[in-house]
Amino acid sequence: MAMPVFGVGDDPGTDFPRLLARIGAVPGPLPAGPIQGVPHATTCVALRYSDGVVMAGDRRATSGHLISHRSMEKVVQADRFSGVAIAGAAGPAVEMIRLFQVQLEYYEKVQGTALSLEGKANQLSAMVRANLPAAMQGLGVVPIFAGFDNRRGVGRLWDYDMLGGRYEEREFVATGSGSLHAGTVVKVGFRPGLDRSAAIELAARALWEAAEADSATGGPDMIRGIYPILATITADGWSTVGDAELAERYRDIIASAGEGIER
Amino acid sequence: MSMPFYVAPEQAMKDRADFARKGIARGRALVALRWRDGVVIVAENPSQSLRKVSEIYDRIAFAGVGKYNEFDQLRVAGIRAAELTGYQYSRDDVDARSLANDYAQLLGNAFTHGMKPMEVEILVAEVGLEPGVGDQIFHIMYDGTVVDHADTCVLGGDSEAIAARLAEGFTDGADLASAVKFGAKAIAGADRVVGPNDLEVAVLERGNGRRCFRRLDADEVTGIFEK
Numbered sequence: 001m002a003m004p005v006f007g008v009g010d011d012p013g014t015d016f017p018r019l020l021a022r023i024g025a026v027p028g029p030l031p032a033g034p035i036q037g038v039p040h041a042t043t044c045v046a047l048r049y050s051d052g053v054v055m056a057g058d059r060r061a062t063s064g065h066l067i068s069h070r071s072m073e074k075v076v077q078a079d080r081f082s083g084v085a086i087a088g089a090a091g092p093a094v095e096m097i098r099l100f101q102v103q104l105e106y107y108e109k110v111q112g113t114a115l116s117l118e119g120k121a122n123q124l125s126a127m128v129r130a131n132l133p134a135a136m137q138g139l140g141v142v143p144i145f146a147g148f149d150n151r152r153g154v155g156r157l158w159d160y161d162m163l164g165g166r167y168e169e170r171e172f173v174a175t176g177s178g179s180l181h182a183g184t185v186v187k188v189g190f191r192p193g194l195d196r197s198a199a200i201e202l203a204a205r206a207l208w209e210a211a212e213a214d215s216a217t218g219g220p221d222m223i224r225g226i227y228p229i230l231a232t233i234t235a236d237g238w239s240t241v242g243d244a245e246l247a248e249r250y251r252d253i254i255a256s257a258g259e260g261i262e263r
Numbered sequence: 264m265s266m267p268f269y270v271a272p273e274q275a276m277k278d279r280a281d282f283a284r285k286g287i288a289r290g291r292a293l294v295a296l297r298w299r300d301g302v303v304i305v306a307e308n309p310s311q312s313l314r315k316v317s318e319i320y321d322r323i324a325f326a327g328v329g330k331y332n333e334f335d336q337l338r339v340a341g342i343r344a345a346e347l348t349g350y351q352y353s354r355d356d357v358d359a360r361s362l363a364n365d366y367a368q369l370l371g372n373a374f375t376h377g378m379k380p381m382e383v384e385i386l387v388a389e390v391g392l393e394p395g396v397g398d399q400i401f402h403i404m405y406d407g408t409v410v411d412h413a414d415t416c417v418l419g420g421d422s423e424a425i426a427a428r429l430a431e432g433f434t435d436g437a438d439l440a441s442a443v444k445f446g447a448k449a450i451a452g453a454d455r456v457v458g459p460n461d462l463e464v465a466v467l468e469r470g471n472g473r474r475c476f477r478r479l480d481a482d483e484v485t486g487i488f489e490k
Contacts, residue, residue, distance in 0.1 A: 002365065002368070003340045003341070003344045003366070003368070004344065004347070005369065016350075020350075023347065098350070099350075102350050105346075106342065109317070109319070109342050112314065
């Protein structure tokens, strides 16, 4: 590939999607009419705690009533201090995350400094908005964006609507088909200044309850050793919660769920 | 109507080369050398904000001397080429050799066809996955000539003298502190001292995660010289 060089005033600057458009590397338009039968990703939550934010998402993707993937990763690191969680059409969502990751790093390298956390949230908003034509055909993507704001020293959360509307939340957010159940669990259990362990416990339980009530949300898969993805973002950056810790927490949740059931 | 004077192609090329060389020699030098965990780039640069060394991709760094706006334009072009390849194919498909070739095409084209040649020399360095394998340093000249260096490389300044000092004292597998000090000493020579305040230092470091590039901040560089 020849090296792209642009004239002054004609330069796509720090905008990677615009660079792609300039070299003609954009997919063609979708055919008209609703598009069905493609995998959809579901439930994710994020909440603030004393050191930053916790993000969590189940691993299931469904096509209609069928399970299409058991180990999908819907909670993804965006850069050192932020992450995205997605619900909606899996294909466009994964592509959006990939473009978002590239854009953040591209900006940082070209500009010499990283975007502010709010700048990143705005950037994602533009990408969700760009997906609107596909959303109108049933391929909507509704992400959560969370990260640690180094300038303010706090964790921050945003949720989005399909039009690219961007809403900062103070305590927690939930998205996807199981968001009603997961969000309710977090809402009831949330206290300002939760510690890491309590925040992870709450997020894990929220996904458990969503999986109990929503067929499109996957629970912990003990047989295959596939657990929801949970991650924390603090002043030290992104850190994924290990499978061993999750296995232990879910064993406890399952044990407590079994109590009081007469056999 | 006046006729333009005939200029022999040899003379035209020589004039262009002299022009470019003069611009480059005015600037201060930078050196790149292999160390135990990768490649370190040490530049004499009193500015704390205008950078000569920067990150291109996961395992690739860029450095330039000469006219700032010109090598900065090349830096951004390199980031774009690398990110586009990585996005359209895979991050594994981005390598320093093809970047060096692309740079050579740009510089060579400007040298023969442009209004004026670019007054820059640049280097593209890549750190390999395993120690001793795949560490590469490419030096690209103002006319598009590419030279592949095994251990050390000098750009700008009194490059011949510095290259001789580097070749003489280079040791394989040096730790970071001694590599930085050795690089600074090679730039300075016998009758001059280049202190930490005049240096810009960055490394490509194996085992630093996906992004191997790391800039050493002022405190870290000062710390190296105090030891």
